[in-house]
């Protein structure tokens with residue numbers, strides 16, 4: 001649906017300051033119907049990429065290609081994108097409902113459609129109870145939810161959210177993730193940036209990972225998870241172990257009387273045989289899959 005194609009962005013703020021390469025020949029895709037997490041540490045280039053997609057800034061080289069399903073002209077394309085910036089501006093004196101109506105109006109949505117969409121979405125966004133209150137009284141979680149609702153009031157085909165979950169407590173994050181999932185289930189393509197891997201692992205089917213302005217990964221969460229090597233943990237009833245010949249990954253003691261030996265699958269049998277040959281009692285063997293976070297830590301940029 002959106003193809004970010006060989007984009008480089010160099011910031012040159014001053015003739016005396018060295019130009020800064022914020023994005024270095026980055027390409028990735030946002031396929032139609034997908035939920036894509038855009039991952040990267042602070043300063044990796046996520047916001048810069050989103051600004052380029054939204055045409056707020058121009059790339060130094062490369063181009064953003066939009067599928068015809070989004071529209072044939074720039075005007076049509078951007079009408080089909082809902083964007084929630086990292087720090088959205090809210091009219092504090094407006095009530096929630098007035099704010100949504102205002103935004104629906106400037107997006108040319110018919111008044112009866114705005115009303116119908118508010119009626120449908122507000123309870124799902126758990127904001128219906130506060131629509132008659134001024135926005136100044138909203139919590140951060142409520143602001144994020146009404147901001148997100150505002151981005152879908154004109155029924156765009158794709159929704160782009162810049163760090164929507166940052167600064168929210170666990171309950172606020174769960175509530176917002178629930179509505180992101182709900183909106184995606186209704187057929188919308190979703191692209192959101194985050195630096196929190198478990199959030200992406202939980203709800204996304206694809207992930208784009210940037211590290212210091214370079215693309216490290218663009219693909220499905222499943223195939224990335226398969227790249228992580230599973231290991232096994234063998235729990236042995238002993239406070240220490242004799243020297244073992246087969247290679248082990250890690251050794252730790254647990255509850256003062258159990259030693260946990262981590263081994264790769266190909267060494268599991270050899271280690272078990274060695275432990276038995278020393279008359280040690282094995283009390284458990286468990287497969288240990290790395291989390292997406294552990295896999296990312298190990299990816300080289």
Ligand SMILES: Nc1ncnc2c1ncn2[C@@H]1O[C@H](COP(=O)(O)OP(=O)(O)OP(=O)(O)O)[C@@H](O)[C@H]1O
Pocket residue numbers: 011012013020022040041042043044045046047048049195
């Ligand atoms: N206008 C600018 N002029 C110079 N450098 C800039 C400009 N905008 C961004 N940068 C630099 O580009 C790099 C990428 O910034 P960007 O905001 O895209 O990162 P990010 O991945 O969104 O990080 P965060 O998670 O902190 O928002 C940073 O080092 C930033 O300082």
